[in-house]
Amino acid sequence: MISYSLLNYIAPLGLLVALFILSFRIVAEYERIVVLFLGRFQAVKNPGLRIVVPGIQRAFKVDLRVVTMDIPPQDVISRDNVTVRVNAVLYFRVVDPQKAIIQVEDFLTATNQLAQTTLRSVLGQHDLDEMLSEREKLNYDIQEIIDKRTDNWGIKVINVEIKHIDLNESMVRAIARQAEAERERRAKVINAEGEFQASEKLLSAAKIISQNPQALQLRYLQTLNDISSQKNTNTIVFPFPIEVIQAVLAKHREG
Template sequence: MLEELVAAGVAAGSAGLVYLAAAARIVRQYERGVVLRLGRLRDEPRPPGFTMIIPAIDKLHKVNMQIVTMPVPAQEGITRDNVTVRVDAVVYFKVVDAAAAIIRVEDYRFAVSQMAQTSLRSIIGKSDLDDLLSDREKLNQGLELMIDSPAVGWGVQVDRVEIKDVSLPETMKRSMARQAEADRERRARIINADAELQASKKLSQAAGVMSDQPAALQLRLLQTVVAVAAEKNSTLVLPFPVELLRFLERAQQAAPALGERERSEPTSPPAVPTPPPSPTPPPPGSPGDQSPSESPESSDDQ
């Protein structure tokens, strides 16, 4: 009799242990347990820790309450300005209502993934290429709103949506590269022109100072010689003053004009006073020898 009681107690203990093992459940800190008893929802989700259910009657569904990072597959679409692009994104969401995530949607992960893909295609069709490349923050907010609106009824809250990459066709990449290169060249030319303008203004001011003070040009020449000599070159270049070149040029232009004026206006030598010639006496016996007393009247009378 005693043996039968002991055997019955052991059997009951074993059955209790089996029942306890089948009924015991552990819910982790980041999970919530949703219990369905005979297919019906039981009150509130079970909190983290040890919990018990009725085997074969209750069914416990554990729902992860952590933030889930879900990559959205790359979606190919045509933008509003008729450019074919491939865009992929990532969605960050979490379950805020464990019972709604189990009861109202079959698979909330799959539902969020499909909603993200369709919303991404819609955003591509409504946006321009420049918006996809430069104004992503606004697109992320619009995409988050489109996904979060239906997800609220599923007990899911979308925390953030980010567009990861925008793939462009090779022809479009080359066109954009040429456009960017042309824009950079334009800005470089404008900067160079602005620098030349500022330099010309400063040089004109320096020229005005040097014209007022001629010694400044000589000092500048000496500074240039010192700067060139400091580089230890075998050849020393001395700048030639521009003013001297202009002086020589004016002198060269004035020389032919002076020569032509001298040829057109001949000058007579200055008159030098000469003493009158002294009379020389004629030789004796010559017909021309006349006495000083004889006059031309007396010779005619004879």
């Protein structure tokens, strides 16, 4: 049997061994650990096998990989008083582990809350048409604001993408009616432009014919020929210009 005195030596030794084993920390390639010594910042330790003394040192692991964070759907009132529901996705990574641990309590939660408020703030300054047509610009504006505010937390915002802009049924119908009205307006404008160009051509032709009576006579004859070629035409009533009659009589007198 093990004597009582021997146990007095084995117990502390076992405790020291256990503490020594617990002191080892394996840090992956994409991780860093922020070490505090008696509550004060000591170092940021790189990947590998690291020792952190329990009770004296505290270690916080920080993942340096890109984080993909969904921004929950937000109710946004646009500048033209249209209520829409918008959600987005945020891409960021920690570039300064020391700041991410010391400057903010929970950098993931803080970044998510900041992204939500920034999304509402930026989109609320734009009309609905701008939200739908200038999404790339809005993404950049939101990214720039979040990146600037998270810089003190050691975070770099890589990208922001607006995923969906949801409208209620009445707004969808209103936009459809607006699009239809816009198509009708464009059709009328094109038709009016065609009429204007045709009238210009007719005016130009009238000026040329008025300066050359023979051209007018040829045009009348061509019109008669076109009408006579139609099979369903039995009787033709056509105004015959007096100038043609006068020209024919003048030639007859000369003959």
